[in-house]
Amino acid sequence: MENYSPVINLKDTFQTIDRLATADSHYSVDLRTYIPNEKDPYSTFSFIKKMTLGHSSVSISFQRGEKKRWISFGFYPRLIPLPWFLLAPIPSVIRENTEAATSATFSMQVSFQQYLLLRQTALELSRQPYHFQTNNCTDFTVNLFSSISSSPIVLKPHTIHLPHRVIAYMTKVSVQKIVVNQTPQGLFQAIQVMNGPK
Numbered sequence: 733m734e735n736y737s738p739v740i741n742l743k744d745t746f747q748t749i750d751r752l753a754t755a756d757s758h759y760s761v762d763l764r765t766y767i768p769n770e771k772d773p774y775s776t777f778s779f780i781k782k783m784t785l786g787h788s789s790v791s792i793s794f795q796r797g798e799k800k801r802w803i804s805f806g807f808y809p810r811l812i813p814l815p816w817f818l819l820a821p822i823p824s825v826i827r828e829n830t831e832a833a834t835s836a837t838f839s840m841q842v843s844f845q846q847y848l849l850l851r852q853t854a855l856e857l858s859r860q861p862y863h864f865q866t867n868n869c870t871d872f873t874v875n876l877f878s879s880i881s882s883s884p885i886v887l888k889p890h891t892i893h894l895p896h897r898v899i900a901y902m903t904k905v906s907v908q909k910i911v912v913n914q915t916p917q918g919l920f921q922a923i924q925v926m927n928g929p930k
Contacts, residue, residue, distance in 0.1 A: 737806075737827045737828050737829060737831070737832065738827060738828045739825045739826065739827055739828075740805060740826055740827060740828045741826075742805060742826045742854060742855060742858050743855060745803050745805065745826075745828075746803070746851050746854075746855075748801050748803060749792070749794045749801045749803065749847075750851075752794065752796060752799055752801065753794065753796075753844070753847070754796060754844070755844040756796070756844075757794055757795065757796040757844065758794070758795045758796070758841070759792065759793070759794055759841070759842045759843070759844065759846070759847040760792070760793045760839055760840060760841050760842060761790065761791070761792050761793075761839070761840055761842055761850060761877065761880070762790065762791040762792075762793075762804075762837050762838065762839045762840075763788070763790065763837065763838040763873060763874075763877055763919065763923060764788065764789045764790065764791060764804070764829070764832070764834045764836075764837050764873075765786065765787070765788045765789075765834070765835055765836050765837075765870070765873075765916045765919040765920045765923060766786050766787050766788075766832060766833045766834055766835045766916060767786040767835050767916050767917050767920050768786060770835050770836075770920070773917035773920055773921065774890065774917050785915075785916065786835075786915070786916030786917060786920075787806060787829075787832065787869050787916055788806065788869045788870040788872070788873040788874075788916045788919050789804060789805060789806035789807075789829040789832055789869065789873060790804070790805060790806070790854070790872075790873050790876055790877070791803065791804040791829075792804075792847070792850065794847075802830075803830075804828065804829040804830045804832065805826050805827065805828060805829050805854075806826070806827055806829045806832070806869050806872070806873070807824060807826060807857070807858065807862065807868070807869045807871075807872035807873070808824065808825050808826070808827050808862065808869065809822050809823070809824060809825075809862040809864075810822065810823035810824055810825045810862070811823065819865075819910075820863070821861035821862065821863040821867070822861060822862050822863075823861060823862070824858070824860065824861055824862035826858050835920055836919075836920045836923040836924060836927075837923065838923045838926050838927060840877075840881070842880060846880040849879060849880055850876065850879065850880050853875075853876055853879040853880075854876055857872055857875060857876060858872075864910075864912065865910055865911060865912050865913060866913050868912070868914070868915075869916070870887070870914040870915055870916055870918070870919050871913060871914050873919065874887065874914055874919065885919070885922055885926075887913075887914045887915070887918035887919060887922060888918060889911050889912060889913050889914075890911070890912045890915050890917065890918060891909055891910070891911050891912075892909060892910050892911075892912060893908065893909045
């Protein structure tokens with residue numbers, strides 16, 4: 733997870749496009765993911781060290797003639813996560829991601845109707861709680877993209893073996909490993925395949 737950026741009201745953010753949106757405008761959506769080590773993606777998948785998890789986000793662009801708009805946002809936990817957050821849902825927020833670091837991007841042109849569906853789905857998903865294992869930033873990004881794609885993205889789950897100091901901290905549970913359904917690292921690898929050979 734990267735440095736936290738400003739919290740935004742997603743409905744208000746979409747209105748910067750909605751005020752100009754028409755059926756004959758041009759729209760595109762970008763899947764974006766950042767991982768600390770592109771050569772060995774899972775080597776830094778750790779919640780013990782800060783900013784080593786990576787992050788996934790979405791960007792949407794609009795153009796009609798010379799008028800252009802671009803928004804970028806991601807799904808985050810509302811609170812600074814502690815080891816407990818690995819096991820239970822916590823409140824979520826949407827943060828602005830315009831200047832977020834990016835390791836891989838996949839772009840797709842979308843129709844006006846797809847844009848409307850994307851907008852509706854983003855607002856619905858943004859109201860859900862954050863859960864590290866089952867509803868994190870990558871789940872949000874992948875689920876949003878899959879809502880408008882004929883070829884949904886399917887990522888392999890990743891298992892994390894917890895260090896002893898974390899297990900000791902989580903004294904009320906006996907968990908030695910957790911499975912994360914979708915990760916920035918998995919999305920990074922999927923985007924490489926989707927983009928094809930360079």
